[in-house]
Structure formats: C-alpha cells, structure tokens
Amino acid sequence: MDKFRRKLRMRVVAAVSAASALGLVVGCGGSDGGTGGGKKDGKVTITMGLFGVMGFKETGLLDKYMKEHPNVVIKADVAGDEQTYYTALQTHLAAGSGLKDIQGIEIGRAKELSDTQKDKFVDLAGVAGTDHFLPWKQSQVTTTDKKVIGLGTDIGPMAVCYRRDLFEQAGLPTDRDEVAKLWEGDWSKYVDAGKRFKQNSKDDKVAFMDSSSGLFNAMIYGNSQQFYDKQGKLIYATNPVVKDAWKLASEAATSDLTAKLRQFQPGWDPGLANSTFASTVCPAWMLAHISEKAGPKNKGKWDVAKAPKGANWGGSFLGVMEQSPVKKEAQDLVAWLTAPEQQAYLFEKIGNFPSSQTALKMPEVVDAKSDYFSGAPIGKIFGAAAQEIPDEQVLGRKDGTIKDIFSQGLTLIEAQHKSPNEAWKTTDERIKKAAG
Secondary structure, three states, X not given: XXXXXHOOOOOOOOOOOOOOOOOEEEEOOOOOOOOOOEEEXXXXXXXXXXXXXXXXXXXXXXXXXXXXXXXXXXXXXXXXOHXXXXXHHHHHHHHOOOOOXXXXXXXXXXXXXXXXXXHHEOOOOOOOOOOOEOHHHHHOOEOOOOOEXXXXXXXXXEEEEEEHHHHHHOOXXXXXXXXXXXXXXXXXXXXXXHHHHHHHOOXXXXXXXXXXXXXXXXXXXXXXXXXXXXXXXXXXXXOHHHHHHHHHHHHHHHOOOEOOOOOOOOOHHHHHHOOOEEEEEEEOOHHHHHHHHHOHHHOOOEEEEEOOOOOEEEEEEEEEEOOXXXXXXXXXXXXXXXXXXXXXXXXXXXXXXXXXXXXXXXXHHHOOOEOOOOOEOHHHHHHXXXXXXXXXXXXXXXXXXXXXXXXXXXXXXXXXXXXXXXXXXXXXXXXXXXXX
C-alpha cells in the first residue's frame, strides 16, 4: 500500500514539537472567516476548526457527506500548525466567541480541555452508534463526571522502522520477524542491537537510531501513567517508568548510537534523505513522513518491525461546541466522520490509523501492506500494537509541554555533551517552571 508516500501528515502532535508556519486552508465551498454555522433557507451550515492533515477535507469525506446530505454545507478551516491552532482555540474559549461548531482536539490537549473547558463542549456520551472505539481512546476525553467532550479519530500505535540494507551491512538480520526478535519484550535489547550495529557497521557515519528522545517517548507511552497520576499530581520525578526511560535513552546517547537528530526538528528530514541513521521508533502516521522525506531512491530499503512493547504516540478527537446553533447536525457529522467505515477509509488513503475497534477488523485495515516499506503488513503490525496499549491512559494538563522538555534535556546529552545527571537537573527545573 503505497498511499503513505503520496500523503504527508504534517500534524504537529503532542509528541512532535516541529515549528511550522501557519497555513489557513479554506475547505469545502470556502469560508468567510466566520465562526458558528446556522440554518437558513432550508440549508444547514456547519463550521469546523481543524489542524494538520486530519484527512476529512483532503480525502473528500466532507464532500461525500454533503453529497449524501444535500441540505448540509460544511465549511472547514484547517491550520497547518497545531500549536498555533490551539493558541487560537484557547483565546476563543476564554472569550466565549469565535468558536466553530466542531473543533479538533489533539491528544496532548485532551486532559486540559476536559478539566478546564468541559462546559464549553457538548456531551457526546449518548450519541448513537459510537460504542465502537478502543476503551482507552475515549477515556482520554472523558471527564471525572463521565462527560465525553469528543469522539476519537486516529491513534498512533508504535513500531520500529528500519533500513534493511544498513542492517545487513552491520551483520544484523533483515527479515522483519527476525529483527523483531532482536528486541522482543525489552527496549534495552533495542539498545543492545544498536551496540552490535555500531561495532559491525561498515560505515561509521551511519548511526543506529535517529535520537534518544524517540526511544524515551516509545518507552513512556507504553505505560498507563507517565508524568501525572490519576489525581493530576506530577509524578515524573519518581515514576519508575520515566526514570528507566531516561536511563536507557541516556545510555543510547552516551554510547554514540544516535544521529543526534530529534524527530521533526531541523536536520531530521535530511537525515532520512541521506541515510544517516538505520532505525527510528515510528507510530503508524509517521510512515507517510518517512516515505515522503526519504524519497523514491530509498523505496524498498525501509521495513517495519514490531516494537518491544505496545505504545501510543499521537491521535485526535472531534468535539462539538455547546454554543453551536446546529448542535444536533454537528453531532451527526462527527459521529459519521469517526464511524468505522470512514476511519478505515482514512487509513487506506493517508495512513491515519483507526481508533475504532470495528475498523481495526476490516479487510482494508487488516490486510494493508506498504510497498514503500518492503511490503510490510502494516495493518497487522500496527493493529497488534494497538491491542497491546494499556486500557487506561492517564493524561495530564501539560503532557505535551513536559514531553518536549524531556526531549530537549536528552539533546543536552547528545549535542552539548552534558552528563545525564546534569541534563536531568536542568530538565527537572524546566518542568517545574512550566508545569507548576
């Protein structure tokens, strides 16, 4: 399935701190820059605020819905940069004006919105036909009083993307099943494989992995609790999961196993194009980016292997605003866009991996393969990873910010040669200042 190469997912997710210019795209019949929709002359206008490539406009789903519902007009504004989008959303929420009927919610913002802005969102808990989501997905937008402020779109189950040719040069296996056995059940085995790669590689300019921060993220996102506990208390400093991830990521950084290229930061894309690293931890949606930036010359050189442990990185939701004059129609649209059939369609077209348990069983998902990634059965690999993700995912208000600070801290070790203890101290100070 080579559709991943044809669509580049440019979302800046919680785990992605790439800075990009704001691109405002007017979709589906245009937008006059207004906010909520309404009803006039037998027509219902529904406005949407989206970010990145959520796929609804790009794949023609909104056009399809309007064709099936001739009385509905959908106007979608799409911001290219999620950070810019969220800043504007916060401003509109505070002002109580300027909101669209439907607003996209990125996973790193879900807890903050659920805790502080739940009254601004319609409760979607009772919407018919929405009992098909993975349990942990919907729990991320469920408030303490069981209100559901959004319905799930995609998720980011994780695997390891690797270069078959570079593994072969270093004497490592190339078959994806054999590669997975190298690190089965333990991320420390992934680092051990990196040490073997470094020792035997015929090209000392090629690193085993792109960055230690990617490894850190993969390790923490495979656990129920990361930076916060269920009561909303910061626990990163004492959580064994975080401490173990920091220790192993630091080991990779100090063992010269990384290319010192943080994912989605300057230098990472050229690293893909110029083959400066042999592996990277990759959620499903990242395959589109890798194939785009690594380019046609590297098609068939990349492959995908099962990660040591299931984890989730990224994902979004669609919420309906309480002040919308077309709440019922907006709810119907959100339910349709997040239904299993549409989720499977989005996966087939642009690689957004479904959060719907029903969609995960559909042939177009289960049987999906990627031509670019050596025919890897990506539907089965990422589908199995999705089932391994813990049923409970505890989110915190500043998850995205803290994750970025940890990535910056590991960069202190890789690029500035700080000791792990020095880098931890700086990271700890920055988190306390940012998260309170």
